[in-house]
Structures are given as structure tokens and as C-alpha cells.
Amino acid sequence: MKFIPTIGLEVHCQLNTQSKLFSPAATSFGADANTQVQTVCLGLPGALPVLNREAVKKAVRAGLAVGGVIHERSKFDRKNYFYPDLPKGYQITQFYEPYCTNGKIEIDVDKKKKTVGITRIHIEEDAGKLMHSEDAQVHESYVDLNRAGTPLIEIVSEPEIDSSDEAVAYLTELKKILEYIDVSDCNMEQGSLRVDANVSVRRDGTSTLGTRVEIKNLNSFKSVKAAIEYEIERQAELIESGGKVLQETRLYNAARDTTASMRSKEEAHDYRYFPDPDLVPLILKKEEIENIKRDLPELAHEKRARYVEEFGLPEYDAEVLTADRNTALYFEDALRAGAPAKKASNWVMVEMLAVVKEQHKPIETLFAPTNLAELIHLIDSGVISSKIAKEVFAEMVASGKNAKAIVEAKGMAQISDEGAIREIVRSVMAEHPTSVDDFRDGKERALKHLQGEIMKKTRGKVNPQIANKILGEELG
Secondary structure, three states, X not given: XXXXXXXXXXXXXXXXXXXXXXXXXXXXXXXXXXXXXXXXHHOOOOOOOOOOHHHHHHHHHHHXXXXXXXXXXXXXXXXXXXXXXXXXXXXXXXXXXXXXXXXXXXXXXXXXXXXXXXXXXXXXXOOOEEEEOOOOOOOOEEEEOOOOOOEEEEXXXXXXXXXXXHHHHHHHHHHHHHHHOOOOOOOOOOOOEEXXXXXXXXXXXXXXXXXXXXXXXXXXXXHHHHHHHHHHHHHHHHHHOOOOOOOEEEEEEOOOOEEEEEEEOOOHHHHOOEEOOOXXXXXXXXXXXXXXXXXXXXXXXXXXXXXXXXXXXXXXXXXXXXXXXXXXXXXXXXXXXXXXXXXXXXXXXXXXXXXXXXXXXXXXXXXXXXXXXXXXXXXXOOOOOHHHHHXXXXXXXXXXXXXXXXXXXHOOOOEOOHHHHHHHHHHHHHHOHHHHHHHHOOOOHHHHHHHHXXXXXXXXXXXXXXXXXXXXXXXX
């Protein structure tokens, strides 16, 4: 490569509180436009902000989960700019003294581990949303202030990411952490997680960083990867042709798979930051921080390591099972109900996650973990075969009934009585004398044919191990 990219990411994460950062207005997604607003959201004269304690707790949880330093003192500032979806004319944020600094996230790309630093995390409020007419003949825009004032944390990485793959790995791990600690639903389609990517390139062999370009409001990992790759190529080609990269803000066009200039990059002083006069400094006591730290759940990377060490699972299994917090909790509940780890892992990864993907349902809504443990027990105890188990599983998903009830109601129990099986084997041998003779003449394929006929005759209900043993005895 002639050019080396340098990437830093700014992630805006909406905290899942019931009310906004500085007002009692609701934060639920999908409400009718401008129905979740209050005097503070509207910026009405005399309306004073009151800080949401729960938002602060969730912000602290996020900072601790990424190993950040939580500062006992932080403060709020006003970031001034004029835009139709910002009624106050400023955004309340933390610029000079953020509540958290010096975090880190470990990523794994191509089996190579790397630590990416987090410069800072700060608390801020979101702006509203503009909606433009889709009719080219109608030059109108509308503003929805439901989102104005929603609590956010902005997580700013160090410029230590070297590729689009590393960027996606960083975001994947960060998203897992935020979901595991239950501070956000991280729904990118609804805007709960948004990414700005800062990209620059420098010639190989040089140490001075190139001019940084910011790509705003990326709302999927796919878009992040594609936008970064396009921007690296664009900047490299521009420099090669003798041009100069401008510091600017660009937008990614998913339909064209390109980025386009939005505006030249404003310097920080253009926003005229100053301390918010309506809010006193945020003071966190040491014991409060320690209490939040003690309440942190086991994180994805910790579960992965434990699954390999404690349950003896392959690393691949551990990775898949911990990719989603609800999947990991479901798996653990199945184990507590008595399911063997590897068998439970196989059923969750292969069968259950396939249904989750197909039906777009959370895994916990399919059926209870105790039912999965019961299904595995029925297989292990010889009551049903593995083939029949898949039919039972499908019925469990469709009806919500437990495995045992389905097996009993539909007469799906496996035939394991040796006397009954011997009669079945003899009957099949009598019906297929040619196959019997062929096997005795040394043709191994004839054995497979007889085994298949036994399964067909019993509609897959016979215990295959016992049936094969008795067939061998009868064939001599």
C-alpha cells in the first residue's frame, strides 16, 4: 500500500431512559410527531433544565464497562449553533470537562488482537429531526422535536484504527458492551446508535497524519465499512493526482456507495462553547461510582473466556453464543435446567438461531430454556431419536408446548424394546431377501439398504443403535 489510513470513530449512543436528559418528556420511539415535548425541549423562555439521575447512572456504567476513568467532577457546556431542529439555539453537552476519559476496547481481526483507546465519553442531549418532502414539487420541510433532549453519550475513540475491518470489529465489540450492560437498545435503524468516522491517509514511510475528513451519521456497520473504504480510496487518488484533501464534513450515499461534501469543517471555536449557566457541575461520589461498578454484569468477552474454560466449548461456539446477550442468557438458563453444554450449544446455534433469523423474533420468545433442556434429555434417554427431535422442535416453536407433551400427544416416542425391534428386523429381512443375500456375499451397501428400510417401516421411531445391533445379529 502506498497510503496508510488512520481512522477514529465517534459513536452517539441513545440511553434507554424513560424520560429526557433535562426534562420529564417521554423518549419512546415511534410516537406521533411533536407529542413528546415539554417546555425545556421547546426552549421556551424561563424553562430550566433538571438533570436526569438515571441517565447519569447509565452513562457511568458505560464508562466503567470500557475501563474508563470516571471523574468525580464534570460539567455541562453550551454548544451554540442555529438549525431548525434545535429550538434553544444551543445543545447542552460536555466539552471542557467530560465525565469519563481513557477507556479501551480490545478487538480481534484475522486472529490478531489489538487494543483501541477511547479518548473520552461525554453526556449530551440529542437534537430533533427534520423531515423533507419527498415530492420534488413541494419545497417544504417539517420538524419533529420528539427526539430533542433525548439523553446521549458520545464515545470518541483514539485515531488508532487502521482499516474498515478494524472499525467494524471495534463497533461490534462496543455495541455488545452497551447491550450487555443495558444502557441502550443500540437499534441503528431507529437511530439509537449512530457513527461518525474520521478518516485520513498518509504516504507509507511518513509519520505525519494526513488531513482528516469526517463522514457523518452512518447508521449501519455495512455503511461504516463501505464509507471508510471509499474515502480511503478517494483521498489516495486525490493525493496521487496532485490534489489536496480538504478538511470537511461529508455524507455517505448508500445508493451510490460514495461520499459527498456536506460542508467545510468548522473549527471548535465556531460553536462558541461556554459553561451552561443553568447547570451546576456534576459531582459523583466515590461510593456511588463503586456501587455502579459492583453492579456491572459479566460482559461478552468475559463470557467467551468462561464458556471455553468452564464448559469446554470451542472458541467458535463461545463467540456465537455471546454475540447477543439474550442468546447467552438463554443458553445459560438451559444449562441450569440440566442440558449438557455442547449439546445445548449445538441446538441454540444451529436450530434456534436459524428460527430467530427467519422469524425475526427474540430467542427467549420461541420457548422456555427448560423446554430445550427437556428436549435434549428425551434424546439422551433414548425416548426420541435425533431425527424425531427436529420434528418435535418445529412443533415446540409453532405451538409453544413442551417437548414431552408433544411426544406423548403425537405418539412420537422411540421404539427401544428389543423384542419388538427384533420382530421388525426379521420382517424387513423377509421382505428384502436379495439385500440379505447381497450382504452375506460381501456387498456392504446392502446393509445400508436394510437399515433404511427398518427406519422407513417404523417412520423413524426405532432406536437406530439397538436396531443396528439386532440387524447385525440376525444377519450373522
